[in-house]
Amino acid sequence: MRHLILFTFLLFSSHAVAAENGAALPAGATLLNISATETVEVEQDELVATLRVEKRLADSRELQQDINMMMKKATEEAKKFEGLDISTHQYYVHEYNTKTQKLWQGSQTLSIKSKNAEDVLELTGRLQDMGFVMNGLNYTLSREKHEEVRDSLLEAAIKKLSERARRVGSAIDKPNVDLWEVNVDAAPTNIYPQPMMARGMMMGATAELASAAPVAQAGKNQISMTVSAKVILK
Secondary structure, rough: OEEEEEEEEEEHHHHHHHHHHHHOOOOEEEEEEEEEEEEEEEEOOOOEEEEEEEEOOHHHHHHHHHHHHHHHHHHHHHOOOOOOEEEEEEEEEEEEOOOOEEEEEEEEEEEEEEEOOOHHHHHHHHHHHHHHHEEEEEEEOHHHHHHHHHHHHHHHHHHHHHHHHHHHHHOOOOOOOEEEEEEEEEOOOOOOOOOOOOOOOOOHHHHHHHOOOOOOOOEEEEEEEEEEEEEEEO
């Protein structure tokens, strides 16, 4: 894993701090504002596949029955695998008129997620054989892994920040270091990328996909943690 450490700091006299905070520092003390950012690249550990069933028929009831039946078969097939997270999405039916006839078009999507990539790929191949079309296939970083990595970065960033503060204190002949205020950046809310939803190929192309299961290769996510602090040097 590749780490990147960045440090910034500012020094303030006790008079400046008194003016800013309404309270004076101990005589001869200096306030240090310092921050440290640590970044690491982590291999993605969760595979997400999203497929859809899409049909076009003249009768809307028949259309919906066909879609419902295919989704039922797909979920039953998924139950043969342990540890897969299965969810359904985006069920819609609407009119589709051509120059010669009035049709109904319907579609529903199914998502499969697991850290066991082999099971995801095998089930995805079976669903393609059943007539499902691929919407998206991508690796993500699981929430558990993301939190674990951020916790490790937090400890490392605080340690580096403290070491840096002691170096600054020694450089200005004030070796006594007290952490006055420590701030940790919040985790970003949009850290788990979702599968790309593409219109993709129509049902006529499904047979071309049925000959082989899909292939996926994990990438990497970059995770950062920034810690800032106010430090009193004496």
